[in-house]
Amino acid sequence: METSLASAPMLRPSTWPDALQSRAEHPDAAPICGGTDLMVDINFGRSRPAALLDLTSVEGLDSWELIDDGSTVRVGAGVSFTTIVEELSHLCPALAQAARTVGSPQIRNRGTVAGNLATASPAGDAHPALLACWAQVEVESLRRPRLIEIDDFFVGPKSSALASDELIRAVRVPAATGPQQFAKVGPRNAMVIATASFALNLDVAGRRVGTGIGSAGPTPLRARQAEQMLEETLIDRWDSPGAVADDVIRRFGALAGEAASPIDDVRGSAEYRRHALAVLARRCLSWTLADLPGASARQVARS
Amino acid sequence: MTVTDTATRSSASAAADGVGVSAPRPDGVPKVDGSFVYSSDEYHDGSLWGVTLRSPHPRARILAIDTSQAAGVDGVRCVLTHEDVPGSKLFGMNTYDQPVLAFDEVRYQGEPVAVVAATHPEIARRACELIVVDYEELVPVTNPEIALSGQVEGLPQGGLVRHVRIRHGDVDEARATAEVTVKGRYEMGTQDPAFLGPESGLAVPLGDGGVELYVSTQDLHRDQRQVADCLDLPLDRVRLVLSGVGGAFGGKEDLNVHIHACMLALSTGRPVRMVYGREESFFGHVHRHPAIADVELGATRSGRLVFTRVRLVLDGGAYTSTSQVVIANGCYFAAGAYDVDNVEIDGYATYTNNPPCGAMRGFGAVQSCYAIESAMDRLAAALGMHPLELRMRNAISEGDLLPTGQPVDGPAPVQEILSYLRDLPLPADSDHTTGDMRARPGGVGNVTRGEGIRRGVGYALGMKAIGFSGGKDDTCTARVTVWIRDGEPVAEVHCAAPEIGQGVVTLQAQIVRTELGVRTVELRDSDTDIAESGASSASRQSWMTAGAVVGACALVRDEILERAAAVLGSPAAGLSLDGTEIHDCDGRPVLSVAELLGPESVSHAYTYSHRVTEPVDPERGQGDAHIAFAYAAHRATVDVDVDLGLVRVVEMATAQDVGTAMNPLAVEGQIEGGTVQGLGLAVMEELQFSDGRIVNPSFTDYLIPTMLDVPPMPMKIFEFPHPDSPYGLNGVGEPPNLSSTPAILNALRDATGLELPRAPVRPSDLVIELGGRANRRASARPLQA
Numbered sequence A: 001m002e003t004s005l006a007s008a009p010m011l012r013p014s015t016w017p018d019a020l021q022s023r024a025e026h027p028d029a030a031p032i033c034g035g036t037d038l039m040v041d042i043n044f045g046r047s048r049p050a051a052l053l054d055l056t057s058v059e060g061l062d063s064w065e066l067i068d069d070g071s072t073v074r075v076g077a078g079v080s081f082t083t084i085v086e087e088l089s090h091l092c093p094a095l096a097q098a099a100r101t102v103g104s105p106q107i108r109n110r111g112t113v114a115g116n117l118a119t120a121s122p123a124g125d126a127h128p129a130l131l132a133c134w135a136q137v138e139v140e141s142l143r144r145p146r147l148i149e150i151d152d153f154f155v156g157p158k159s160s161a162l163a164s165d166e167l168i169r170a171v172r173v174p175a176a177t178g179p180q181q182f183a184k185v186g187p188r189n190a191m192v193i194a195t196a197s198f199a200l201n202l203d204v205a206g207r208r209v210g211t212g213i214g215s216a217g218p219t220p221l222r223a224r225q226a227e228q229m230l231e232e233t234l235i236d237r238w239d240s241p242g243a244v245a246d247d248v249i250r251r252f253g254a255l256a257g258e259a260a261s262p263i264d265d266v267r268g269s270a271e272y273r274r275h276a277l278a279v280l281a282r283r284c285l286s287w288t289l290a291d292l293p294g295a296s297a298r299q300v301a302r303s
Numbered sequence B: 001m002t003v004t005d006t007a008t009r010s011s012a013s014a015a016a017d018g019v020g021v022s023a024p025r026p027d028g029v030p031k032v033d034g035s036f037v038y039s040s041d042e043y044h045d046g047s048l049w050g051v052t053l054r055s056p057h058p059r060a061r062i063l064a065i066d067t068s069q070a071a072g073v074d075g076v077r078c079v080l081t082h083e084d085v086p087g088s089k090l091f092g093m094n095t096y097d098q099p100v101l102a103f104d105e106v107r108y109q110g111e112p113v114a115v116v117a118a119t120h121p122e123i124a125r126r127a128c129e130l131i132v133v134d135y136e137e138l139v140p141v142t143n144p145e146i147a148l149s150g151q152v153e154g155l156p157q158g159g160l161v162r163h164v165r166i167r168h169g170d171v172d173e174a175r176a177t178a179e180v181t182v183k184g185r186y187e188m189g190t191q192d193p194a195f196l197g198p199e200s201g202l203a204v205p206l207g208d209g210g211v212e213l214y215v216s217t218q219d220l221h222r223d224q225r226q227v228a229d230c231l232d233l234p235l236d237r238v239r240l241v242l243s244g245v246g247g248a249f250g251g252k253e254d255l256n257v258h259i260h261a262c263m264l265a266l267s268t269g270r271p272v273r274m275v276y277g278r279e280e281s282f283f284g285h286v287h288r289h290p291a292i293a294d295v296e297l298g299a300t301r302s303g304r305l306v307f308t309r310v311r312l313v314l315d316g317g318a319y320t321s322t323s324q325v326v327i328a329n330g331c332y333f334a335a336g337a338y339d340v341d342n343v344e345i346d347g348y349a350t351y352t353n354n355p356p357c358g359a360m361r362g363f364g365a366v367q368s369c370y371a372i373e374s375a376m377d378r379l380a381a382a383l384g385m386h387p388l389e390l391r392m393r394n395a396i397s398e399g400d401l402l403p404t405g406q407p408v409d410g411p412a413p414v415q416e417i418l419s420y421l422r423d424l425p426l427p428a429d430s431d432h433t434t435g436d437m438r439a440r441p442g443g444v445g446n447v448t449r450g451e452g453i454r455r456g457v458g459y460a461l462g463m464k465a466i467g468f469s470g471g472k473d474d475t476c477t478a479r480v481t482v483w484i485r486d487g488e489p490v491a492e493v494h495c496a497a498p499e500i501g502q503g504v505v506t507l508q509a510q511i512v513r514t515e516l517g518v519r520t521v522e523l524r525d526s527d528t529d530i531a532e533s534g535a536s537s538a539s540r541q542s543w544m545t546a547g548a549v550v551g552a553c554a555l556v557r558d559e560i561l562e563r564a565a566a567v568l569g570s571p572a573a574g575l576s577l578d579g580t581e582i583h584d585c586d587g588r589p590v591l592s593v594a595e596l597l598g599p600e601s602v603s604h605a606y607t608y609s610h611r612v613t614e615p616v617d618p619e620r621g622q623g624d625a626h627i628a629f630a631y632a633a634h635r636a637t638v639d640v641d642v643d644l645g646l647v648r649v650v651e652m653a654t655a656q657d658v659g660t661a662m663n664p665l666a667v668e669g670q671i672e673g674g675t676v677q678g679l680g681l682a683v684m685e686e687l688q689f690s691d692g693r694i695v696n697p698s699f700t701d702y703l704i705p706t707m708l709d710v711p712p713m714p715m716k717i718f719e720f721p722h723p724d725s726p727y728g729l730n731g732v733g734e735p736p737n738l739s740s741t742p743a744i745l746n747a748l749r750d751a752t753g754l755e756l757p758r759a760p761v762r763p764s765d766l767v768i769e770l771g772g773r774a775n776r777r778a779s780a781r782p783l784q785a
């Protein structure tokens, strides 16, 4: 269907320096990767960009690599969710699991983590996984490149630390050193925006617990107290956790629920979201614990 | 995945791709490969784009409209308001009460106020933003009970569209004999037809001052009458041609772009295209009426119903549309497919400032089926009886009197339908710890490995009339023409019947192949050059079109045989036709049709009417209002995660009597589609409102089932031929939509032990920890019969 784009210029850089140049020269051009957020906004009349800066032809943007001696996965801005599901489910299990829940096959073929980040919706499915993994966002403008810690990236509902002349080049995700999970609740069994989501990362090598909460606050959130509580519980047991007490699991869930600041909206009530988060956190914890080396079998399949 | 078990048909009808065969759809491949022309694809050189300005307010007085700025925009060709409507300023399916363009007052959010034509749709959209409408906002009435109270000002007819009363036997007396009674209130939210092809069309001005409109619709002729009245043109100057319909479900019976596109085309002298966007579409068509139903059932301890009382309120929204008929249909079947001697039904359709509601698949019977079937499960629980057994004890059968006093005629194989569901083994338990996560509640969301999951099984039975009822007797006309091309007979069918996805185009060709034996059958566009077909609605179009095509074929065959008789000098009565050849009484070919016709053609039109019906009387709602009834039932099996309130429907088993399966594959498609639409209404589909404003007008938040929400559907298609219809067929499209929703609700109740008084069920309704106490069901009941 025709839109304002019929007449809007399309900038199509093929190298990263050209992309940065275009970004600087055309501040009113909207970057576009998969277009699965931007085109929806244009169709609904919520966005009428004067031009589009198409990043899909930028060389190298659609690939991933291992850096830092293989301890970090650097995911290019143009890497699709499908690629993440197919190629990164061992290195980045939570992110891959999150990617699996995004939209439909068509959307996963086009949509990217960079687009998800730039939109910065509290419901963006990559965000809880990136939070749980302490990812870094690699952004760049003609002025300078910089790394934004994921905890500093989301500054408000649909707003991020990305400056208006910056482009996202890649996301750096530490490779998993232990079990990870991502779970998402929505009223449909596929292609649904999260009513609430939760990601959990047991970083065995770093002796750390990472969490992420989606769709239950103005921005994606971290359940800090839940992380701390679990780190304290596991402090001397990372290598042989045995059976973790049920009430630890319940407290972990409760703390995750309390970390959220949800609202009532068309997708669900605040009360439901908080409750669902607690359930998801409990379940994710029992699954990850069961996957830790040295876990007691008793941990499996408990709510 | 469908398991079909269809009774064997007589071999006589099994002509190659004839009646009774799953002949392929002519539009099937084009719809898949993208070459099918939908109404939104219609294009004409030099066409302008039309865009509609809509009211942002659910209720406001219009003080002034200033279009001067918009008209001055470069590329804008015209801006029209109510002042420019040439004829009737009101339109409507049965009652002209809806403004073509609003004047004085807007009564719902999204009501059209002005239209703009421009050289580019974006220019037209921006010009719309420059139209200044001075509104004085008024407090909208959004609660149908308040509308009914008669206490609010400013609603048409004091807020009441129609009150339908049905009185059968004596409920007050019967109450004394009831050993067990149950009461329940059941609510249903607003479902949207959610067709994928948005409202769209192309209007082309004609040299004679008339106009041609290519549009997606369910009824060309009813549209034509309204368009002509509003344009102040004689009917013969308004020609409508059916353009590709991308789904309808009732939502394309009311006019949408029609008059606007024609007005813009006539004003500019240029062809005008209009295509609603997805969001606009939610404001551009009617919805299914939201409902509140109070049901009271009385029974003996052995489970015989002695009385049924139902009070049904349907909110019709701002304008009448078909509300006065929808409420009647809801009431006719509010007592369900049961034989009850004492019935009292009161139905009210209201006016409010919510968006207009009208026809949608099931037409009022969806709401009442949901209510009665929910109450039947409650009664079963109170009796300690298996819900299927209660239904079988009370199931209607041929000869029983309906609450409207009409005896049930035609086959009523309800026992057979229910027995199939009783005897069909239940699906196996799922292994959620290792199996595919797509089979679990929450699907790919990865929320459970078996934690919190409970299984439930629920049943529901539905019944509805087929065809137009209550004295609104309609006809369908078809013309069949046979001629010779390249030495072979070719048949052409011309009928206005709208193909809206149900397969009426396939069916017409099948019938001609069966009746005349002609292999090559072509269909002309459906248009208003031929007399009316009536609407593709009320599950009536196959019946009516088949009647017309069979009739036209008979006339064509008779003429061919008479001509042959003249040539051969033998009586026509001894001759027969198999498409290419005329046979004598011994079955020997004696003359080819090609030879007989040469360059000539044989062409006949036939107008089919169904049997006469009568309106019900206003006092007691009695009358022989219907031509036929159809029945279907479902058994739903669900898995519910009671900690998260998520649902996976495991299986939807169903059985339905279709009279004759004219095209078994198409019948399966209708049954699957209707079942899934009912599943959507059970667990996700709801337009939500806040003070009369729609809060989720998009497919982001108005959710319809995906393939991962759709379970296997084992089905039994019964074929008990209907005595009054062509080939014994019966309507198929709506019945599967009735019982699907309550079967799932009953299964969810079974799984959770919650009352669940409202559909669709939201996740938070199903979380036992959150809703449990207030929502708990009165009593448990045994699961197995």
Ligand SMILES: Cc1cc2nc3c(=O)[nH]c(=O)nc-3n(C[C@H](O)[C@H](O)[C@H](O)COP(=O)(O)OP(=O)(O)OC[C@H]3O[C@@H](n4cnc5c(N)ncnc54)[C@H](O)[C@@H]3O)c2cc1C
Pocket: A030, A031, A032, A033, A034, A035, A036, A037, A038, A039, A040, A055, A077, A101, A102, A103, A104, A107, A110, A111, A112, A113, A114, A115, A116, A117, A118, A119, A123, A124, A125, A126, A166, A167, A168, A169, A191, A192, A193, A194
């Ligand atoms: C049907 C459907 C279902 C969906 N389901 C889900 C879902 O389940 N979960 C979910 O999280 N999301 C979902 N989405 C939203 C969307 O797919 C995701 O947010 C996706 O990650 C967006 O990526 P994209 O590459 O398509 O972004 P685009 O639409 O191309 O861009 C999105 C935004 O990011 C900006 N942008 C893009 N790339 C860059 C860059 N390199 N640097 C700076 N800015 C940039 C754009 O200017 C724009 O503002 C769905 C969308 C649709 C249409």
